[in-house]
Amino acid sequence: MVSDSMDSRKAAILRAVVDEYVNCAEPVGSSHLARVAGIQVSSATIRNEMNLLEHEGYLIQPHTSAGRIPTDKGYRYYVDTFVNDIGDSDVLQFKSVEEFFTKAHGALAEMFSDTSRLLTNLTNYAAVVTGPSPETSLIRSIQLISLDPKRVLLLMVDSKGAVEKKVLELSDEVSESHLEMASALLTKKLRGVPLGSLVEAEVSGNPELDQLCVLSIAALKELQSETESVYIEGASKVASAFDAVDTVRRVLATLEQHFLVVSLIRDVLSKGQNVAIGSELGIEPLAECSVVVAPYVVEGERVGSIGLVGPTRMNYPKVLAAVNLVSAGLGKRLSEG
Amino acid sequence: MVSDSMDSRKAAILRAVVDEYVNCAEPVGSSHLARVAGIQVSSATIRNEMNLLEHEGYLIQPHTSAGRIPTDKGYRYYVDTFVNDIGDSDVLQFKSVEEFFTKAHGALAEMFSDTSRLLTNLTNYAAVVTGPSPETSLIRSIQLISLDPKRVLLLMVDSKGAVEKKVLELSDEVSESHLEMASALLTKKLRGVPLGSLVEAEVSGNPELDQLCVLSIAALKELQSETESVYIEGASKVASAFDAVDTVRRVLATLEQHFLVVSLIRDVLSKGQNVAIGSELGIEPLAECSVVVAPYVVEGERVGSIGLVGPTRMNYPKVLAAVNLVSAGLGKRLSEG
DNA sequence: CTTAGCACTCTATTCTATCGAGTGCCAACG
DNA sequence: CGTTGGCACTCGATAGAATAGAGTGCTAAG
Numbered sequence: 001m002v003s004d005s006m007d008s009r010k011a012a013i014l015r016a017v018v019d020e021y022v023n024c025a026e027p028v029g030s031s032h033l034a035r036v037a038g039i040q041v042s043s044a045t046i047r048n049e050m051n052l053l054e055h056e057g058y059l060i061q062p063h064t065s066a067g068r069i070p071t072d073k074g075y076r077y078y079v080d081t082f083v084n085d086i087g088d089s090d091v092l093q094f095k096s097v098e099e100f101f102t103k104a105h106g107a108l109a110e111m112f113s114d115t116s117r118l119l120t121n122l123t124n125y126a127a128v129v130t131g132p133s134p135e136t137s138l139i140r141s142i143q144l145i146s147l148d149p150k151r152v153l154l155l156m157v158d159s160k161g162a163v164e165k166k167v168l169e170l171s172d173e174v175s176e177s178h179l180e181m182a183s184a185l186l187t188k189k190l191r192g193v194p195l196g197s198l199v200e201a202e203v204s205g206n207p208e209l210d211q212l213c214v215l216s217i218a219a220l221k222e223l224q225s226e227t228e229s230v231y232i233e234g235a236s237k238v239a240s241a242f243d244a245v246d247t248v249r250r251v252l253a254t255l256e257q258h259f260l261v262v263s264l265i266r267d268v269l270s271k272g273q274n275v276a277i278g279s280e281l282g283i284e285p286l287a288e289c290s291v292v293v294a295p296y297v298v299e300g301e302r303v304g305s306i307g308l309v310g311p312t313r314m315n316y317p318k319v320l321a322a323v324n325l326v327s328a329g330l331g332k333r334l335s336e337g
Numbered sequence: 338m339v340s341d342s343m344d345s346r347k348a349a350i351l352r353a354v355v356d357e358y359v360n361c362a363e364p365v366g367s368s369h370l371a372r373v374a375g376i377q378v379s380s381a382t383i384r385n386e387m388n389l390l391e392h393e394g395y396l397i398q399p400h401t402s403a404g405r406i407p408t409d410k411g412y413r414y415y416v417d418t419f420v421n422d423i424g425d426s427d428v429l430q431f432k433s434v435e436e437f438f439t440k441a442h443g444a445l446a447e448m449f450s451d452t453s454r455l456l457t458n459l460t461n462y463a464a465v466v467t468g469p470s471p472e473t474s475l476i477r478s479i480q481l482i483s484l485d486p487k488r489v490l491l492l493m494v495d496s497k498g499a500v501e502k503k504v505l506e507l508s509d510e511v512s513e514s515h516l517e518m519a520s521a522l523l524t525k526k527l528r529g530v531p532l533g534s535l536v537e538a539e540v541s542g543n544p545e546l547d548q549l550c551v552l553s554i555a556a557l558k559e560l561q562s563e564t565e566s567v568y569i570e571g572a573s574k575v576a577s578a579f580d581a582v583d584t585v586r587r588v589l590a591t592l593e594q595h596f597l598v599v600s601l602i603r604d605v606l607s608k609g610q611n612v613a614i615g616s617e618l619g620i621e622p623l624a625e626c627s628v629v630v631a632p633y634v635v636e637g638e639r640v641g642s643i644g645l646v647g648p649t650r651m652n653y654p655k656v657l658a659a660v661n662l663v664s665a666g667l668g669k670r671l672s673e674g
Numbered sequence: 675c676t677t678a679g680c681a682c683t684c685t686a687t688t689c690t691a692t693c694g695a696g697t698g699c700c701a702a703c704g
Numbered sequence: 705c706g707t708t709g710g711c712a713c714t715c716g717a718t719a720g721a722a723t724a725g726a727g728t729g730c731t732a733a734g
Binding site for chain 1: 695696697698
């Protein structure tokens with residue numbers, strides 16, 4: 001990496017590139033910027049700066065002799081730096097959100113799916129709303145049962161007697177005795193632990209046992225995410241956001257795996273972030289997507305979260321404003337009712 | 338239209354064209370059929386027959402010197418004629434459906450969305466499950482209130498005191514006095530009628546009043562559809578079914594309008610059909626789609642329905658088998674619980 | 675009635691030539 | 705020394721021309 005000296009002019013240029021690219025979806029060139037943006041230098045100077053920005057990893061050229069587009073790092077800088085400039089955006093939007101929440105009524109589930117629809121309509125991206133987590137039940141016991149040499153059924157019984165199950169796919173065959181040992185070990189370690197607060201498996205020495213434990217804990221985490229209620233709306237917006245039908249398919253297929261989306265949102269929030277960009281998501285099929293999330297607060301407690309999924313080339317200011325507005329509105333509404 | 342004499346060989350050829358096109362998604366030519374299908378005549382003969390089938394409207398050529406693809410009419414004939422040949426399809430599928438319903442558990446809503454997911458996974462098309470209609474409430478009164486010259490708010494109060502509202506968009510301006518007359522007329526005619534069994538508006542003589550009545554009744558029907566619970570899954574399957582991203586967007590946007598989907602399914606069933614093909618749907622953005630539906634029966638009563646939405650180039654035998662299997666399973670499961 | 679043969683049509687593919695947006699570099703300028 | 709106009713260069717996108725081949729309709733013979 002080159003000496004990152006980000007003076008204010010370079011920052012302004014980076015910002016202009018992001019804004020322009022978000023609008024037009026086409027690589028933006030130096031002369032275009034000189035004309036459009038409020039930057040009072042010649043295109044040659046802009047070219048120099050863009051060159052630097054490229055070497056520092058904020059921009060790339062899709063091919064020589066095209067304009068430039070922001071990298072994930074570029075978007076990240078944009079979000080971190082310029083987001084504070086943004087007031088709560090349009091008044092129009094503000095009013096319609098307020099109106100929505102004063103008129104909203106009906107059951108909780110309806111409230112959430114309506115909120116999800118509101119979000120997707122406000123922003124034209126796909127929206128996610130997670131409901132409050134089910135009361136955290138405690139793990140009582142865990143059983144691993146062989147289905148065939150490489151597939152194992154995980155049974156979890158919780159403190160209320162509910163049984164949840166999940167199939168593990170192993171990479172290597174495992175003996176019955178190992179299964180029994182792992183069952184005992186997991187039950188001993190996890191008994192009384194709430195499903196919501198699982199930590200990583202500690203190493204037990206034996207590699208085969210470890211494999212089982214790691215897989216089991218991963219499966220338990222999935223279970224938790226699966227039992228959470230999720231409302232996702234706006235599939236058609238995904239189809240508008242990308243022009244490769246293949247990307248659309250990949251993204252939609254991923255969004256249909258609710259537990260993935262839930263744990264994605266959880267991960268982002270747990271890092272204290274509210275934006276995750278492209279590769280930062282760590283989910284290959286969503287490499288071209290960004291996620292903007294916010295928790296909503298009822299009686300001082302974060303009970304759930306809302307989020308938007310769109311292309312990395314996303315209108316961050318607008319989306320951040322929408323997410324903040326809606327999460328505040330939702331929290332307030334739920335605190336009253 | 339030419340003298341439709343559909344002898345058995347022509348029917349076999351039509352069938353083979355549909356089968357082949359469903360598989361390969363490419364126009365099928367005469368020589369290809371002569372090779373692949375179990376038809377023991379030369380390609381020249383097949384060509385002659387295909388020519389006839391085209392003139393009779395069962396097939397078309399996308400362009401001269403491409404193979405042929407079925408028209409909506411072609412699919413219709415295929416479905417009406419050959420569907421009885423089809424046993425309950427794969428045993429594998431049968432078993433997995435049975436297994437699903439013996440293991441199924443959880444709340445009603447969960448049951449429906451799981452069923453929807455089952456359907457979409459079995460078939461690789463988008464699935465729709467409608468829950469039981471809410472207890473049919475009776476209309477108590479109807480009020481039309483002017484918002485601005487061309488927009489009117491319809492208020493409906495039902496027998497339980499619940500208020501539902503809907504905005505009507507008029508093509509012509511309407512006077513206050515007409516609104517009052519229409520309100521009175523509608524209330525008189527519809528008082529005590531269950532929302533579910535609205536019939537078309539009868540003519541009252543006055544054209545302006547009629548416009549209002551027709552619009553109001555349409556709005557009330559929409560209201561009914563909107564309050565029905567719907568579970569739609571498989572957006573990503575839509576993205577796989579079409580290769581024009583624009584078509585994908587259109588179809589997904591339409592599927593997101595739940596009331597449209599619900600009334601579509603209702604319409605198909607009310608005609609005693611269970612398949613609607615392309616233009617038969619009467620919904621422009623779904624012109625390239627087909628819908629296969631089945632009601633499910635609990636304690637002798639049709640309480641809801643399930644359906645699949647895919648491209649007209651859909652695997653009808655498989656989908657019909659799946660729909661029948663699942664509706665039977667769902668009905669049985671709900672009758673027990 | 676069926677079928678082999680053939681001329682014909684028209685899309686899809688490939689290749690080439692051209693255009694132009696955008697760049698990097700350099701020399702001149704304030 | 706930062707800024708700017710000028711310029712040669714690169715490379716994708718677009719348009720046109722040539723070719724290949726799949727598939728047809730028709731005709732004449734079996």
